[in-house]
Amino acid sequence: MSPRTGPSGPLSRERIVAAAIEIADENGLDAVSMRRVAQRLGAGAMSLYRHVADKDELVVAMVEQVNAGHVYPDAAEMTWRESMHTLARYDWSAYLAHPWMLTATATVTPPFGTASLAAMEWALTALEPLGLPQQEAARAVMTMNNYVQGSARVVLGARRPGADDDPGRSWQQRLGEVDLTEFPRLRQLIDQPLRDRERDWFDEGLDVILDGVQARSLLARE
Structure with missing residues (x-):
């Protein structure tokens, strides 16, 4: 077998990136190396460098492939919210x-490719009806992204048999057996009935941020 081919045919950038994503999905981003990707493809490690310069470029390509899978609707046909x-x-x-995307998007250099930049452009376009200065709009998108990443880390970190994907309910359940005599406000909060499971904690939390964005847009118009 030629070192430039794998058991499924000639190597390509697309096959290399797909194999890297498979490894990262299974074992995390640290498990991704040119050697392991080559082993997954049944090829020689050096043959990968004809398509990808190094691991940094590979990780950027992995992020890009995931982001390119999203087809954004026409923002003009939706409200900004x-x-x-x-x-x-x-x-x-x-x-x-x-889950490796949480690390990759924070550490790769350069941090963005075409698909990622297109998503940012789409978001800034969607916020234009608010009349925010560009820097304010960018800050709003960044704040929202930080919320999404933080929420994902909480949920992924708590995933175990019987765990609740709602951080609020999970927190309430964990503290249910704790002696909170010295913390009366916490005790009152914990003793309240669990929230209606049909209510979406993720959307509600996002709306808290978006309410602030809307309020700042009103100030910008004054």
């Missing part, structure tokens, strides 16, 4: 399906 919920849900689904 609907657009932000759509963007957040896309990112949320990517982080839960590919």
Whole structure:
């Protein structure tokens, strides 16, 4: 077998990136190396460098492939708030399906490729009806992304048999057996009935942020 081919045929950048994503999904981003990707493809490690310069470039390509899987609707046909919920849900689904994305998006250099930049452009376009200065709009998108990433980390970190994907309910359940005599406000909060499971904690938390964005847009118009 030629070192430039794998058991499924000639190597390509697409096959290399796909194999790297498989490894990262299974074992995390630290498990991804040119050698392990080559082993997955049944090829020689050096043959990968004809398509990808190094691991940094490979990780950027991995992020790009995941982001390119999202087809964003026409922002003009949605309210700005609907657009932000759509963007957040896309990112949320990517982080839960590919937890390594949380590390990759924070550490790769350069941090963005075409698909990632297109998502940012789409978000800024969707916020234009609010009349925010560009820097304010960018800050709003960044704050929303930080919320999505933080929420994903909490949920992924708590995933275990019987765990609740709602951080609020999970927190309430964990503290239910704790002696909170010296913390009466916490005790009162914990003793309240569990929230209606049909209410979406993720969307509600996002709306707290978006309410602030809307308030700042009103100030910007004054």
